[in-house]
Amino acid sequence: METRKVPEYFGSMVFDDRVMRSVLSDKVYNSIRKTIDEGAKLEKDVADSVAKAMRDWAVEKGATHFTHWFQPETGVTAEKHDSFIEPSPDGSVIMEFSGKELIQGEPDASSFPTGGLRATFEARGYTAWDPTSYAFIKDKTLCIPTAFCSYGGEALDKKTPLLRSMEALNKQALRILKLFGNDTVKYVHTSVGPEQEYFLITKEMYDKRPDLKYTGRTLFGSKPPKGQEMEDHYFGVIKPKVKEYMDDLDQELWKLGILAKTEHNEVAPAQHELAPIYAKTNIATDQNQLMMEIMKKVASRHGLVCLLHEKPFAGVNGSGKHNNWSISTDTGVNLLSPGETPYENAQFLLFLCAVIKAVDDYQDLLRLSVATAGNDHRLGANEAPPAIISMFLGDELSAILEAIENGTPYNGKEKNMIKLGVDVLPAFDRDTTDRNRTSPFAFTGNKFEFRSLGSSNSIACANIMLNSAVAESLKIYADRLEQADDFKEALQEMIKKTIKDHKRILFNGNGYTEEWVKEAVKVRGLSNYPTTPDCMPHLLDEKNVRMLTSHKVFSEKELQSRCEIMLDNYCKQVRIEVNTQLQILRRMILPAIEEYTAELSAGILKKKEVNQNLSCTYDTAMVNKLSGLADDLYQKAEELEQAEDKLKESPDAVSESKEIRDNILSKMQELREMADEAENYVSKECWPLPSYGELLFSVK
Ligand code: ADP
Ligand code: MG
Numbered sequence: 177m178e179t180r181k182v183p184e185y186f187g188s189m190v191f192d193d194r195v196m197r198s199v200l201s202d203k204v205y206n207s208i209r210k211t212i213d214e215g216a217k218l219e220k221d222v223a224d225s226v227a228k229a230m231r232d233w234a235v236e237k238g239a240t241h242f243t244h245w246f247q248p249e250t251g252v253t254a255e256k257h258d259s260f261i262e263p264s265p266d267g268s269v270i271m272e273f274s275g276k277e278l279i280q281g282e283p284d285a286s287s288f289p290t291g292g293l294r295a296t297f298e299a300r301g302y303t304a305w306d307p308t309s310y311a312f313i314k315d316k317t318l319c320i321p322t323a324f325c326s327y328g329g330e331a332l333d334k335k336t337p338l339l340r341s342m343e344a345l346n347k348q349a350l351r352i353l354k355l356f357g358n359d360t361v362k363y364v365h366t367s368v369g370p371e372q373e374y375f376l377i378t379k380e381m382y383d384k385r386p387d388l389k390y391t392g393r394t395l396f397g398s399k400p401p402k403g404q405e406m407e408d409h410y411f412g413v414i415k416p417k418v419k420e421y422m423d424d425l426d427q428e429l430w431k432l433g434i435l436a437k438t439e440h441n442e443v444a445p446a447q448h449e450l451a452p453i454y455a456k457t458n459i460a461t462d463q464n465q466l467m468m469e470i471m472k473k474v475a476s477r478h479g480l481v482c483l484l485h486e487k488p489f490a491g492v493n494g495s496g497k498h499n500n501w502s503i504s505t506d507t508g509v510n511l512l513s514p515g516e517t518p519y520e521n522a523q524f525l526l527f528l529c530a531v532i533k534a535v536d537d538y539q540d541l542l543r544l545s546v547a548t549a550g551n552d553h554r555l556g557a558n559e560a561p562p563a564i565i566s567m568f569l570g571d572e573l574s575a576i577l578e579a580i581e582n583g584t585p586y587n588g589k590e591k592n593m594i595k596l597g598v599d600v601l602p603a604f605d606r607d608t609t610d611r612n613r614t615s616p617f618a619f620t621g622n623k624f625e626f627r628s629l630g631s632s633n634s635i636a637c638a639n640i641m642l643n644s645a646v647a648e649s650l651k652i653y654a655d656r657l658e659q660a661d662d663f664k665e666a667l668q669e670m671i672k673k674t675i676k677d678h679k680r681i682l683f684n685g686n687g688y689t690e691e692w693v694k695e696a697v698k699v700r701g702l703s704n705y706p707t708t709p710d711c712m713p714h715l716l717d718e719k720n721v722r723m724l725t726s727h728k729v730f731s732e733k734e735l736q737s738r739c740e741i742m743l744d745n746y747c748k749q750v751r752i753e754v755n756t757q758l759q760i761l762r763r764m765i766l767p768a769i770e771e772y773t774a775e776l777s778a779g780i781l782k783k784k785e786v787n788q789n790l791s792c793t794y795d796t797a798m799v800n801k802l803s804g805l806a807d808d809l810y811q812k813a814e815e816l817e818q819a820e821d822k823l824k825e826s827p828d829a830v831s832e833s834k835e836i837r838d839n840i841l842s843k844m845q846e847l848r849e850m851a852d853e854a855e856n857y858v859s860k861e862c863w864p865l866p867s868y869g870e871l872l873f874s875v876k
């Protein structure tokens with residue numbers, strides 16, 4: 177392992193600002209900076225100069241290829257490598273890379289999901305450089321972060337709508353800041369720090385589990401005698417092998433300029449977390465994708481496998497990704513941080529209200545932005561926030577809002593009425609705003625933590641919806657305030673109204689309880705969509721289409737295609753699971769049960785040869801029990817297969833996904849329970865799969 181000091185190699189594989197400043201002429205540097213900071217158009221000669229400098233830098237670092245690195249809707253990243261080489265007339269080669277190659281690529285995109293956006297005769301897709309995210313070198317390849325769109329200009333990736341949503345929020349936030357007399361701010365952006373959870377198991381164990389290989393999660397497995405009950409793993413001592421992995425991982429991430437910061441054990445055995453320091457949302461999104469890739473790669477160097485699935489093990493906590501989100505100005509002010517002057521406070525409260533309104537009005541969009549087959553196993557399972565979206569503000573901030581709403585004195589020291597824009601907000605203790613782990617959307621002092629994301633998800637979708645919904649609140653506010661005769665009066669009124677209209681979304685209690693589910697739905701009228709088939713079709717609800725298209729985040733066609741792709745992914749994922757489950761059952765588990773019962777039966781005969789009168793109670797009972805289970809398993813597998821066959825008759829992805837929800841999932845679960853019971857009785861030697869205990873405690 178390298179012993180060089182961290183600052184020497186941090187970002188050494190990134191074509192970042194430091195590199196650009198040193199290798200580009202002042203003129204080119206200033207002009208690319210303008211493109212990065214303000215979205216100014218990139219001139220051809222500038223692109224050529226940047227490309228040349230990028231190539232020299234990359235070749236010097238050993239790169240031989242370049243790729244436009246993008247994030248299609250499959251949720252992973254895609255790349256197609258081209259080498260730099262160009263033939264020279266004398267038979268040798270030179271390393272070439274033009275501005276045109278930097279700016280635009282043209283991958284044959286026919287096998288990426290498009291949800292009907294692109295006819296097959298027009299299979300071309302375009303990738304376009306996103307200069308706001310730095311290029312980097314990975315595996316001797318210069319990777320250029322790009323957006324990916326169709327010939328007709330429709331977005332085929334997650335990056336394009338994310339950038340559009342950031343722009344929408346920027347536009348509306350600037351209008352609000354102007355109303356508060358702030359003309360110096362040029363740009364408002366959102367930042368995200370995603371906390372990434374994962375499991376580590378040994379490669380040896382992984383290789384013996386076809387379910388993990390094909391589906392990312394175990395489809396069978398009886399609970400180990402010791403799981404996470406003792407809670408001795410959380411923040412516990414990190415095992416040497418895991419420590420080596422984390423150190424190596426940090427180094428790789430640091431070279432790529434990713435600010436990996438905290439690493440610790442999580443609640444479940446073999447579960448860990450890695451959190452980087454927050455960055456602008458588009459960069460955080462790119463870096464999180466890259467991080468997940470590197471996590472897997474580094475694991476394989478250590479004889480380990482990094483599991484990013486939301487629920488690799490039943491009965492043990494799954495993995496999520498907390499999306500810490502805030503809004504800041506280019507002048508370095510966090511707009512979700514309570515300020516020190518009356519005006520700053522009023523502004524803070526307005527942005528806070530914008531988020532409250534956004535989360536309430538677009539609960540469904542936030543819910544569906546995190547919906548996948550994998551995450552459905554977590555949400556609402558008493559280990560992750562419920563599928564119902566609500567917000568936690570903490571007691572003090574809630575009391576302040578209540579006082580504003582009712583026009584009553586706030587119960588703070590001075591028992592003051594709060595007059596916005598005139599009074600300073602009473603100081604509240606930030607510590608009390610944290611630590612409600614059951615809330616899907618919690619205010620944590622100067623940022624919100626959206627906790628419903630699944631560990632394998634791209635963070636793009638959640639942030640697209642969040643940014644857009646908040647942009648919509650801000651737009652409504654700005655429309656009204658710009659027309660107001662008395663700004664302060666109007667502001668106070670609007671904040672009051674928001675609290676009154678949207679307080680149903682605020683909930684500081686325990687989100688894991690049955691009572692909350694009842695109260696949320698029956699009393700407060702919040703929506704509860706437990707599964708992906710329940711929530712995804714709401715993407716096309718009229719109010720959602722209207723909002724997202726009005727801010728130009730998606731076109732209507734893009735939304736239709738996305739809904740279809742998401743549901744299609746869901747159905748494919750579950751069908752793969754069904755087939756894997758059937759295969760493991762028929763080719764591994766049933767034969768094992770047979771082998772073991774045959775062994776027992778032979779044993780009974782042998783014993784009786786010794787003594788006719790032996791009762792053989794134990795062996796006989798086992799043979800009966802296991803034969804019964806084998807028959808039931810066989811029967812259930814037939815039923816599951818028939819139900820899966822019937823899916824072919826579904827006319828579209830919406831009905832197929834509902835069919836899965838209603839007729840497949842419970843059969844899979846029943847099948848699993850029977851097999852898990854059998855596992856408890858069959859000898860360890862005969863059982864063909866490593867047990868949960870062996871998997872979860874495999875890393876020493
Ligand atoms: P924890 O949630 O474990 O208490 P922290 O709150 O310190 O930890 O940080 C969690 C994540 O939130 C980190 O990735 C951190 O960089 C990020 N974070 C901190 N401040 C902000 C902010 N203003 N905007 C977005 N993310 C932030
Ligand atoms: Mg946190």
